[in-house]
Amino acid sequence: MKKFLYLILLISNAIYSQIVIKGYVTDAYYKPVPNSSVLILKKGTDDVIAYAISDSKGFYNVTFSSNDKEIDIQVRCMGYETITETIKNNSNTKNFILNEKSFELKEIIVKTSPIKQKGDTIKYFVNSFSKEQDRSIGDVLKRMPGIEVLSDGKILYQGRPINKYYIEGLDLLEGKYNLANENLPFKEVTQVQILENHQPIRALDSLKFSDQAALNIKLKNAYTFTGQASLGSGFNPLLWDANITPMLFTKKTQMLATYQTNNTGVNVASQLKKLTIEDLINQFENNSEKTDWLSIQQLATPNFSEKRWLDNNIHLLSGNYLQKLNNNYELRINLSYLNDYQQQKGYTNTEFITPVNTITILEEKYNQSFYNSLQTNITLQKNADKNYFKNSLEFQGFWDSQKGNTVLNNEPINQQLNNEFFRISNNLKNIFPLGKQMITLNSYVGLNKTPQTLTVNPGQFENILNNNLPYDEVKQQVDLNTFYTNNSISFTKAIKRFSIEPKVGFQIENQQLNSEILTSENFNLGNEFSNNLDWFRSKFYFNITTQYKKNKWRFELTTPINHHTFQIKDNPLQSSENLNQVTFEPRLSVIYDVNSFWKINSSINFSNQFGTINQIHYAYILQNYRNLQRINAPIPQNLNQNFSFGIAYRNPIKTLFWNVMYVNNKSVNKLLYQTQVSTNGATELKAIEQENNRNNHNISTRASKYFSKIKSNITLNATFNLQNFQQLVNNNLTAIKNQNLTIGNKIDTDITDKINVEYQANWTFSKNKTQNQENPTVTQQSHILNLNFYPAKNQYFAIKSEYINNNLFTERTENIFTDLIYRYTLTKNKIDLEFQLSNLFNTTNYRTININDFSYVETNFNLRPRQALFKVRFTL
Template identity: 25%
Template structure:
């Protein structure tokens, strides 16, 4: 089946008909200067039917593609105050330049309505004024209505179903990867245009050497928002329980200076800490290794505000200063504090051989104290032939968590989880007409310490006997991690763009852990089998070859072939101190075939092969108490995975009709040499590893369509996806094949029915089924449905009354109702520059949410405590 899919994709791409590419420049007749934003239209010969169109860019250049069989065509150039020029041409690829003159237009009265979306070269311009309405309070609200753009729940922005790689404000990168600060705090009334920079290479000097298929967002502000200080504040209070929601936002944007500072404090269930999420990777990083945790179930599939009991405070200060010679200096400081609380009941059925299962019932109470801060300073220069970046980042995390579990007995957990990190990234690029030189360097260090305390003592057989009933277990784990990555690249332009790079990477890790018995304040070690002292060093040399060339006028081919040698040295001081060395040679090709099928349609076919070896988290052999009922260790067997990935992306884009679509399908085949098994002794779980081939196959297909219907003042988006997974699992000693299927359908609809009524509807349904083959253990399919309906009524311009309802359905629930309903009411009144807002959430006072989740290890039945009905009154006003 997979070979048929591959052949089908290859046939589809290669069998597309040849196309006509017409390009040229448009200049002014009098001054001889380039004319931008002129509309270039392609018609059937002497016919008004438009076949394709585009606009000239800032250099006066245009490019238009036609995929058809007309022998002759008509090409026309027009624009405001430009005299229309028309030429009849043959249907063949050619260069046609235009010289245009002015035309005086005498009109009595005209109403100019700016288009919602227009395209200039690789830039799409979304007119914010045409998309926003009276209910939009932040930029994020408007972005969600723009076709082709998605905003995920975590704040990440997608264009054509792919994450953006940069977010600019007036062409400056103020916020780096934390652009949620802007989307959640910028007023859409201050923004003129949202630009999508397609095929955006953030390093200008690399545009011709390392092309990018990703997009970026750039905000163009209104003149009234430039060069002035903008400041707003909000005060909020409510009841059941005592609620508060306060914020202070200040910003300043000019040609040389940008500032954005935010403080927010909230305990009403709104996750203000999510505004500080890192939404794309800026650099190599030293990854966190959280071995220990307080056991908690998965989060419920409802709005986070329904179940989040928190007390959050965030503060962020961001400053960018333009210096001389195209240099900029930026500083970003972020701080977040939160106290999320959870209370839930769970019933877990772990699958065992045959028809048996292990049932575990728990009541969980937990409170997490999050305390996190990071700061970075960056010097940057970015021109067409030179790039420099030097970034220093410091971060700290001081998290603590308390938990209490009732399983018949009362169990207490406490986790300390501090992390300290420091890193530096340097990048230098220099280019001329034919050559490119690039040097990159990264160095980072993290110190991660964890301490998990559990009482009473649960592992009597492996720890010394306790003399006191107040004794407890203490698991200590500390990881020190130093990572360095260095690279030198040489590139050359020509018919074939060639890049050659030589990399040298180092990673040195040191993991120490020990399980102790604390009895009458005396700590007693549990023995060598309960401790680890592992040092792991990895040294990697990589030769990277990259070639790119064009195939005809509308097809590009990219070949990447990294060859890397990896040396891994491990020394376990807790197991005799012997050093074990492993050597690996990897060849990992990566192929990309891109084709522009027409002015609206483009295709990308990709293949990659990669190999990985297990890391330090799979190398330690001493037992570690990762949670109160999980005692895990590895058998010392190293795994090596080989992964083939084939994916195809088909994008449709028509700014003229405001319709966008994207279809993506991924096939992944991973070969592993190991199977992991989790053995249960009562409620305690132990991990073991078996050497057995394991082929993991997965297929994922995703379709997204977005359309703006300007005639009826509405927009919609549709999303459908299918997932298939196949692998092997071990169930208490028995190897069984596991398969899962999942289908999901959903959509969004927004409409302004008239001047007084705004309507929104969101729906998503999911069907999934799992099957264990050899074990004879079928799992019933599960159907989930969620939908949200919102009405906003504007009886007068200053007043908005809103009502929203949510419905959730889960047919896996065997007792109780499968349906859950929520409703919210809000009133908003604006008096000059002051907004008064009253929110009444959870009108039905729904206090419990029930969920059932199936996966390859078992069934999880979970009941969550939800926030009660609450009233919150807020006042938002401008300070400056």
């Protein structure tokens, strides 16, 4: 009872010791001043004892406890003069009248870092890297340090291709991300994210690590309807350029459709190429890429911007749709159609360097190419934490043809080629839990058909095809049918720091090659000019992949054991071969994360590579008008040893990225190819059984740094390649050595707020050595200088120049190209009115040189003339 009374006394004392001050805050006209801050301060200091905020009527009430005899009371409000008074420390009513007062605020500049890192995610803020001249997100990506965009649109991060390209975490385009890169307006994007160590399959995320990176586009709005539309017209010749690309991105739906057409040299067909490393590997393993057995003699295309030399007439139509369904399923449909007509004009001067003499030929060429293709892909996918399912049904059809008119040493030659290709395939992958491990089922089935025909007038290779007598025409027909399947089952299990994945599977490839050479003089040349080849290849494999991760170390060891079977026969030629071989092809990779900035990676692997059907056929095939090939030899077998070592540094805080990579490939080949070069440049290729070695060294490095204070990005890069191998040329064993060195830099800087400068340079030094003969060094250099001016907020003017210098056999050639661009933007309507003048100095010819294994090819290429284009562009 005493304790209870004592507690009551304490509470009462605390209540009665509290001070309450209240009142009203008004202005000089006695109007309430709401949201005023009333502070009780320790006298003569800024120490706050208590505070209150006046309500809508200007009333305030502040309660506090203090033992001081006097306190300060202060009233503050934006737009009014601050009042501070000293009063006695007791409960009171105190009213305040505030007088209005204006304040001049000091300018505050808030700077944010252009790059941030959170875990394995590196965020590039688009606004920090965009320029006034940019229109698509692809334009901005080229300025981001650590990210490299190649000429074909492929994106590299720290020198390695990305494995996925997402838009808001969804894979709409399945590797064909150029469609988004070239058409998605950058103003709709807030961030470009690099997802390091990205495992695209969620069910394996905690079981299998990945050292590859993905790219994710973060949009500003959850619902985004955007895209672009443009229409252009010009002259010399009559020009057109049109593009309409609407896009829709929501949480459950993504859509990108496009129709593009032009004859201005812009190769929009590159937007349909699969570029992610995962899709490229699948394309190679499944033998699904279009292969041309026959060809016409082409001109070596210049190694600078296609828009200066590509004479095209292209139409592209593509639709891409992704819909999220129930239970984490996604349905994706990709459809594209391409129609293109291209022309090439020029001549080539070729020198074949043989151990005995040098053979020179001159070819004037006019080629016409017609491309028609249809590609569809329907995919149903589920990517959940415990389950993964993906089934893709794909069809590809190519209806291509080419015409070639060549004058060889003043003798006309006409070529007509039809090179079609058709493929239908289904790819299934299913991952699901069974007990404490994950089961993975893979199944790929594909059917390919390749009907191709080449006709040449007049007939060639008279000594082989017509008893050394001239004749009118030769025709080569090729028909290849292919069935291929690859099936496997594996399970993945985690044991402490280890992840173990045993896999067993089989591959079967069955191909039938039918080919025949026909001449105007003889429709039945004999069996040695007709292939009726039945090719059967099977592979049964057992593979254990073991991963180990501890602290900064990551190891991966793959130990595949493969049993290969080949059965090849050509009954009319009574030729056949059977091969059974077991191979062991281990691979070890090691990754060491030194710290958050430095990473070291290394790998070594051994592999056995066997020949394909186009490397062994017992009868002749006329590949082009001056290449007749017959490979009556055993199945090619190569034993390869690959070693790589790389160091990478990235510091997002300092916006500095650097990497260096060394790769060495050694191969032991059981076949040696023999090339017989005739005086007219015609070549015959044969193969003999003779072991020979090929050694290749490649080292490359790239460093990029962004300086935010001066808004500048600087990139330096270098690559050195050295090859050593042997080849039979005109029955003489020849040692060949090729070496290439490329050095380059790229600078993008803002001189002032109204002037931006872009400079890029590359130097290439190529050298060839045949036996002990040192051949001339070919030096090539290119310089690109873009001066960008912003005379007003809605105006843009650019002078784009390109200088190319080639040191050829006996002379040096120089080319200068200059383009002018003026753009006026109707800001309110977001419409660009643009005028382009390309090739101001009307440079219409380009000469360059290419070094092959035992030849130098000097090419004179006809370029696009000066042209003017008026364009209207707006964002959807």
